Amino acid sequence: MRTGALVSARTALAGATGNAVVMGVAEVSTPLGWVLLPGLLGVSTRPRVAALISAWAATLLAASVVVPVVPGHRADPWALGVSAASLAVVPLLAWARRRREERAIARVPAPRDVALFTMPAGTGRAALALCRAPGEVAAAVPLRRGGLCVLLGVTHGATLARPEHTRALESAFRGEALRGAGRPLPEIAGTLDRLVRDIAPGGYLAATLVRVSAAGHVTMLRCGGPDVAVHTGDRTRAGELPDAGPLGLARTVPAATPAPADARRLAVPPAGEGPARAAGSRPPAGPAPHVAGTEQAVLALTRRPAGGRRAGPALVVDLPPGRPR
Incomplete structure (x- = not known):
């Protein structure tokens, strides 16, 4: 990244x-x-x-x-x-x-087939894993005083998956995230939706957007990406985020959803390869949120059975107790 x-x-x-x-x-x-x-x-x-x-x-x-x-x-x-x-x-x-x-976003040692980055996320920490697969779109933007805004998703369609187009999507996201005091997630998604339609009318981007304020307040927006996993310390459950469908195909963009007050860890698994999974029809990965350590948890999300190629991007955000709602 x-x-x-x-x-x-x-x-x-x-x-x-x-x-x-x-x-x-x-x-x-x-x-x-x-x-x-x-x-x-x-x-x-x-x-x-x-x-x-x-x-x-x-x-x-x-x-x-x-x-x-x-x-x-x-x-x-x-x-x-x-x-x-x-x-x-x-x-x-x-x-x-x-x-x-670079001081805010640090690359840390990881297996050869994955690039791993850690960064502050409000009052907590976050880790982002990229697997360098065609069509991956991921960007993490440090905000003022420790806030963070993250885009992660997978493009579908040969034209949209071209490197210059994925870079254009990431650049547009960075510009929107840093504009003024930080644009709301639905407005950022609307800009990306229009860009996807302009670049490749037949393609789409299955994405999830996450914003963490400097105080630790978390909001998420699901646009065709898989549902997040919420770890509360004793159990893991699906975040049940509303989904407007992938960018480039969606008709409406829902309001951003705040993270549950009892969440101690949020995990956004890879979007997968098929439209059904990109639309979030499958539940999030189970064991990763329980893995000790932010970096180890996000690496676990990228693993595939039988030693297959890792899939990304994936995000894990660790949040301390007592953050504002």
């Missing part, structure tokens, strides 16, 4: 180029006009891409100074120095942002 990229390289490059064209046509000569948008785009992407954006923005800026027919950036040393310093700082800011995310 990749972190640290809210904007793709293509979008950032296009934005920096478009900004230079607009500034030139409008005859804007202030450093702020030429540097602000490329800087924001660079900070919102990966550090290496941020360095590329800064270099490209500096090239466009220099061209506007050198080519006399292009009204552009001021040529005096003070203005050029301010812009150069600002663009040089952008990759450092992108690196600092990614380091903060």
Whole structure:
């Protein structure tokens, strides 16, 4: 699971180029006009891409100074120095942002056929397992002050399962989860539903969305994914979440469902491979919620009988007692 990229390289490059064209046509000569948008785009992407954006923005800026027919950036040393310093700082800011995310989402040792990540989830902890199977969609977004928003699901349809399309779904989810103070889960699901229909009208995404607030309040939204398992300490039961059907096929999106007050662990098993199981007709895996340790529990969810290939993604959230309802 990749972190640290809210904007793709293509979008950032296009934005920096478009900004230079607009500034030139409008005859804007202030450093702020030429540097602000490329800087924001660079900070919102990966550090290496941020360095590329800064270099490209500096090239466009220099061209506007050198080519006399292009009204552009001021040529005096003070203005050029301010812009150069600002663009040089952008990759450092992108690196600092990614380091903060990496401290929140840590990859931990796991079997070779699974990628395992742990992260804070409000007042508890969460573990996310990916099995690198075609069509897997998973993203975990740390929110302010320790909150967490997670998307996990499986695409169906050859077009939607292409890597560039699964990455687009994950990127859209990250952007929606971080917008403002955090959009409600039904609104995020609605955005993903429209994106699925635009990318592949014949495909769909069986997904489950989970949000944990900084105080530990948990809400879940089931869109074609399997039902969650709720472990209360002495027994495990199905969460009985209402299901609107997979994204791309659903007609309505239900309200998010709060986790039961007595839940100590929530487990979201893989969506499986068939439409019936993707729609949640089978009960959640039983033994995994009882396994000691968040990482061990999520790994148990990905196992298949007779040593078959692991299936993912899967999520386990451990919540301490006394959290708010």
